């Protein structure tokens with residue numbers, strides 16, 4: 036019997052002995068009152084025993100539960116879309132982001148946290164599979180009609196969790212392809228997130244600026260009217276359907292480059308869509324829609340451990356804050372949707388707190404790639420920026436091999452389990468697969484994903500030694516304080532988005548410890564270091580990194 040059990044037993048015994056002797060003493064003989072008192076005592080004795088037993092069992096359950104909670108905490112990955120290194124207050128940004136900052140200031144905040152890539156699809160692929168995206172030639176920005184990029188046999192984070200008895204869910208942006216080629220949006224769409232480990236999925240297929248502009252729940256388009264079927268085409272328009280290009284009078288947001296195909300909700304998109312009127316989303320409600328789904332999931336799955344991938348759509352274009360947030364920051368829609376995303380995070384944290392789950396939930400927050408201002412719409416992102424610096428002083432931005440492309444906000448929060456700290460360890464989102472596996476007692480891992488659990492929990496300062504980063508199929512190398520960028524053809528700057536891409540005519544070598552904004556190319560001054568970096572890079576990447584298809588941002 037456990038120590039607790041013995042204690043309870045002895046309490047029962049000592050209590051009843053005391054009661055017995057005191058009643059005898061008081062009554063002295065067998066008076067009637069005494070018989071009543073004695074039978075009352077016998078009944079009570081039994082109840083007291085039951086109560087103690089119940090208390091004992093519930094204590095035992097509670098301690099078992101606490102032990103289980105510590106080894107099987109809930110895990111939530113909150114993943115922003117295009118949030119830059121400098122976009123949060125905690126990273127020096129001028130925008131107020133109190134809830135993101137709460138996670139950063141009470142958790143481990145990484146100063147060298149990386150997405151694998153400077154665009155969305157490859158970063159999400161690396162995050163979920165723990166595999167470098169350049170190992171999969173299709174891991175590029177995908178159209179809304181692309182087939183599923185992850186093999187259904189491939190290891191993924193949700194599969195790791197599911198194998199350990201977790202419930203798993205994604206709410207938000209997917210952008211990893213759906214189906215096997217020709218998707219019929221009017222039937223169950225498969226394979227998709229449900230087939231790669233997510234037991235529940237409430238997603239948008241690709242991006243907010245791409246068709247189909249509908250929510251998909253476990254493979255079914257939500258609110259679809261079968262008499263108005265959805266058709267999607269990325270090459271040509273459907274007869275008689277208005278476009279951003281031909282019908283500017285129908286637009287509430289003007290396109291700057293690309294984004295001039297089908298019009299949905301007054302916003303011109305990438306790709307053509309017909310039908311599905313009742314199923315089309317209202318962009319301004321998207322943040323609330325995803326938030327409510329995430330909250331509902333948490334509330335209805337709180338009894339057993341869960342893994343939730345909450346993939347926010349902000350601040351990717353089109354930036355459509357709910358009217359509650361319009362004008363909230365004075366920096367135009369980009370700032371306003373960051374404020375909106377921040378509020379969503381606050382609401383999610385409140386839900387966890389209300390449900391008593393905050394101490395038992397590890398939260399990771401990061402972004403899929405660096406910042407961009409004008410990404411194809413006239414939305415005042417440039418004009419109203421003021422002195423806020425989305426890249427936090429790093430060079431480049433989204434699409435770039437310079438640091439701002441892949442170095443992003445990255446923090447891990449776990450109430451009462453993680454001591455607040457700032458960590459300079461180099462970590463990549465790709466490392467979450469092996470690290471989170473280790474957290475929940477799984478031995479699963481992948482070749483490219485390092486188990487950095489202690490670093491993520493803040494008990495170690497050791498990060499990865501090296502990392503290959505990727506931007507629109509081009510790859511570069513980070514090791515220690517150094518960044519090496521091979522030469523690539525193409526424009527130095529993407530003029531539409533006004534971002535330096537890091538297409539250098541010769542090798543670039545930067546010492547980030549003294550030159551974090553990559554202004555001094557040391558390749559010529561330090562040829563030995565350059566050669567060592569190239570050799571180490573080629574060891575991982577192979578030698579064919581120069582052969583790339585140019586990405587065209589129309």
Ligand code: NG6
Nearest residue numbers: 154155156242292293410411588589
């Ligand atoms: C580009 C889009 C850009 C954005 C990006 C994907 C044009 C001109 N530009 O092709 O607006 O949608 O793809 O962004 O179409 S990501 O964050 O999902 O990678």
Ligand code: CA
Nearest residue numbers: 116117155403
């Ligand atoms: Ca993105």
